[in-house]
Amino acid sequence: MKPHVTVALTSVHGGDAPSAGLVAAQMLRRQQALDVRLVVLATDAFADGIQGVHVADRVVVVPPLARDPEAFVARIRDLARKERRLVLVPGSPGDTIALASWQPALRRAGARAILPRPVQLRELPFPANGRGVRSPRYLVVAASNRLQALRRVWRYPVGVRWADGEQAWAYNATDLHAILAAGPAGAVAGVYEAVPGIEISVATLARDAAPASLVVARPLHVSENGVVWSAVTMANPRLVADARRAMAALRWRGPAEARFTLDDGGRLWFTGLTPGFPSWVSLTAAAGQDLVLQYVQLALGARPGRPSTFADEVFQARVSVDHSTTIDVLRQLVTEGETSHAARSRDHLRTAAPDHAHAPLHQ
Amino acid sequence: MGSRSARNVTVAITGLAADGNPAPGVAVARSLRAARDFRGRLVGLTFDHRFTGAYSSYFDAVHLTPPPASGEGVYLTALQRVAHTEKVDVLIPTLDPEALLCAAGHRGLSRMHIRTLLPSDSSIRRRAKMMLPTLAPKAGFTVPRTLVVTSRATLDAALRQLALPFYLKGSFADARLIVTLDQAYIEFDRLSARWGLPLLAQERIVGDELNVAVLYDRDGRRVGAVPMRKLGVTSQGKGWAGVTLDAPELIALADRLMRALEWVGAAELEVIVDRTSGAVNLVEVNPRFPAWIYLATAAKTNLPWTAVRLAVGERVATLPPPPPGVLFTRTVEDHFGSFDRVTALAGPNGTKEVRA
Numbered sequence: 044m045k046p047h048v049t050v051a052l053t054s055v056h057g058g059d060a061p062s063a064g065l066v067a068a069q070m071l072r073r074q075q076a077l078d079v080r081l082v083v084l085a086t087d088a089f090a091d092g093i094q095g096v097h098v099a100d101r102v103v104v105v106p107p108l109a110r111d112p113e114a115f116v117a118r119i120r121d122l123a124r125k126e127r128r129l130v131l132v133p134g135s136p137g138d139t140i141a142l143a144s145w146q147p148a149l150r151r152a153g154a155r156a157i158l159p160r161p162v163q164l165r166e167l168p169f170p171a172n173g174r175g176v177r178s179p180r181y182l183v184v185a186a187s188n189r190l191q192a193l194r195r196v197w198r199y200p201v202g203v204r205w206a207d208g209e210q211a212w213a214y215n216a217t218d219l220h221a222i223l224a225a226g227p228a229g230a231v232a233g234v235y236e237a238v239p240g241i242e243i244s245v246a247t248l249a250r251d252a253a254p255a256s257l258v259v260a261r262p263l264h265v266s267e268n269g270v271v272w273s274a275v276t277m278a279n280p281r282l283v284a285d286a287r288r289a290m291a292a293l294r295w296r297g298p299a300e301a302r303f304t305l306d307d308g309g310r311l312w313f314t315g316l317t318p319g320f321p322s323w324v325s326l327t328a329a330a331g332q333d334l335v336l337q338y339v340q341l342a343l344g345a346r347p348g349r350p351s352t353f354a355d356e357v358f359q360a361r362v363s364v365d366h367s368t369t370i371d372v373l374r375q376l377v378t379e380g381e382t383s384h385a386a387r388s389r390d391h392l393r394t395a396a397p398d399h400a401h402a403p404l405h406q
Numbered sequence: 407m408g409s410r411s412a413r414n415v416t417v418a419i420t421g422l423a424a425d426g427n428p429a430p431g432v433a434v435a436r437s438l439r440a441a442r443d444f445r446g447r448l449v450g451l452t453f454d455h456r457f458t459g460a461y462s463s464y465f466d467a468v469h470l471t472p473p474p475a476s477g478e479g480v481y482l483t484a485l486q487r488v489a490h491t492e493k494v495d496v497l498i499p500t501l502d503p504e505a506l507l508c509a510a511g512h513r514g515l516s517r518m519h520i521r522t523l524l525p526s527d528s529s530i531r532r533r534a535k536m537m538l539p540t541l542a543p544k545a546g547f548t549v550p551r552t553l554v555v556t557s558r559a560t561l562d563a564a565l566r567q568l569a570l571p572f573y574l575k576g577s578f579a580d581a582r583l584i585v586t587l588d589q590a591y592i593e594f595d596r597l598s599a600r601w602g603l604p605l606l607a608q609e610r611i612v613g614d615e616l617n618v619a620v621l622y623d624r625d626g627r628r629v630g631a632v633p634m635r636k637l638g639v640t641s642q643g644k645g646w647a648g649v650t651l652d653a654p655e656l657i658a659l660a661d662r663l664m665r666a667l668e669w670v671g672a673a674e675l676e677v678i679v680d681r682t683s684g685a686v687n688l689v690e691v692n693p694r695f696p697a698w699i700y701l702a703t704a705a706k707t708n709l710p711w712t713a714v715r716l717a718v719g720e721r722v723a724t725l726p727p728p729p730p731g732v733l734f735t736r737t738v739e740d741h742f743g744s745f746d747r748v749t750a751l752a753g754p755n756g757t758k759e760v761r762a
Binding site for chain 1: 424425426427428432433436456458459460461462637638640641642644646647649698700701704705731732733734735736737738739740741742743744745746747748
């Protein structure tokens with residue numbers, strides 16, 4: 044019999060910016076190793092609740108963690124009482140940051156999670172100050188010294204990366220000023236010198252300091268709003284070893300996306316880290332390393348395995364599709380604050396994609 | 407051309423962009439795959455190998471075709487090559503310029519034994535955004551105040567005549583809400599570079615955004631109609647959630663307009679119902695299925711499958727109205743495969759990718 048676990052996910056939404064939470068939910072639906080009951084934690088019946096219906100066994104509207112953490116934790120406590128083993132998976136960078144700040148309370152409430160240490164959050168987007176990792180010259184710009192950053196930039200273009208993963212390029216001081224001014228209030232930004240080369244994204248998971256697993260990919264089709272719609276894995280042993288060394292030096296705990304530039308000489312330059320899984324995380328499973336499943340297993344206490352390989356040149360194409368439900372389900376979410384299997388017909392419980400959507404996988 | 411069964415036909419479908427602002431091709435393909443009686447093949451046609459719909463498993467084969475801007479001759483020559491290889495029976499263009507090319511080139515398509523269900527090219531031209539202010543009131547619609555922008559000088563005139571915010575639109579697609587003067591000039595440059603001139607400056611109407619997908623047979627008889635209210639829109643104003651409606655008055659207005667246009671085939675009407683006056687403002691008529699067409703299929707009104715049946719000459723009864731209250735939300739599917747599939751489609755021969 045497969046071990047049973049309840050997994051609660053945050054930020055499950057699609058539209059034009061599908062979240063890692065949505066993709067993680069789809070992955071947990073497809074995996075065969077665990078008997079998973081999926082609970083989507085939505086902050087609003089419509090904004091994200093209705094979007095979780097087609098992947099979840101249960102959708103529960105909860106108070107937003109960032110705005111009302113005590114009420115959120117209380118709701119998790121209620122859930123943990125009813126659901127025997129509860130693992131919490133953050134579905135966005137913002138949720139990872141917010142949950143990491145409340146780890147002791149969440150643990151006491153009965154939820155298991157693998158999250159960064161609060162001190163690491165203060166170092167974003169360059170944890171450990173990039174020690175031991177090759178990186179271009181960079182500045183970490185606090186909200187209070189954004190204008191000073193303009194005087195300290197060496198040469199343009201520069202990349203700007205916010206702690207929540209948003210990224211933009213500034214080609215002159217006017218651009219940089221506009222980007223910094225438009226950034227989230229109070230947020231810290233990393234400003235880094237551009238290195239010619241190709242952008243690499245590394246999905247990684249660590250329970251302790253060293254990464255338990257990682258998968259290296261090159262984003263291919265990125266839409267105007269920065270969302271990755273296609274990507275391909277890169278399993279060159281030297282590249283993977285370099286990425287693993289860099290992640291070990293950063294000592295990051297939990298899931299993360301690290302961004303690098305691969306220059307013409309084959310060298311990796313670290314350009315910032317975003318907490319939480321990247322939205323292309325399903326590619327990790329297709330390449331033989333299901334990072335979301337591993338997260339749940341590690342949270343349940345499994346020992347990290349030896350670092351294993353992943354398949355090279357596995358291509359991911361993400362396709363927008365519409366799923367249907369009924370207005371009654373939305374009404375139930377609004378009026379009762381939740382909806383579950385028993386309340387809905389089987390039509391609403393199909394997995395997110397037809398079986399043929401996911402084959403063939405490279406192993 | 408005589409009639410035959412649609413059951414085993416090969417259908418070519420265009421419009422395979424499938425990112426956050428998807429074209430309708432994948433939704434049309436999903437609808438055909440969902441039709442219980444369809445056992446045929448689906449061939450995707452794309453002018454950009456980066457469009458992710460090209461790698462979805464809904465298609466048996468995908469070919470690279472020239473962009474519609476290459477002109478009718480080049481486009482039809484490419485189609486001829488695909489038709490020869492794949493034995494295409496029916497073509498469903500899902501992008502506005504392709505619908506126009508195929509309507510204009512219907513004789514050439516007919517010689518290739520490709521069947522379509524399209525209006526004449528003059529009908530398609532008459533529903534262009536610039537023509538609506540003349541046409542729509544005759545059918546009972548109101549039209550938001552719309553000015554043609556052909557230069558910076560006419561943009562200045564529009565800025566004087568329309569209150570901010572207003573929409574600046576490309577002649578085929580793309581619309582931006584203009585909030586400031588500076589933004590107006592930036593978007594003018596961007597939209598004109600991308601879509602060419604003229605652009606349209608259109609008054610912004612605040613109200614309920616309703617869309618209706620319609621399908622007419624070769625005699626102009628409405629075979630099906632699915633009205634939908636947008637419940638959620640993206641930052642680009644594209645619907646990511648919507649719900650079916652019972653809206654016989656809207657369908658009656660659509661019928662009147664499409665009769666005037668002598669319409670055949672699929673179309674989408676976009677309207678905004680003014681909250682104060684109740685006026686039904688016609689914003690656009692698109693000569694194709696909308697990207698949300700799978701909602702119609704989920705609501706048991708499979709318009710793409712019905713279009714294929716009509717295209718091959720089957721007799722089709724009028725479809726009952728869909729039940730109100732069926733809701734869609736836009737999510738994603740991930741499709742995986744070898745990177746060879748990308749290089750096959752993008753490579754020098756460039757044309758074919760076959761599903762394993």
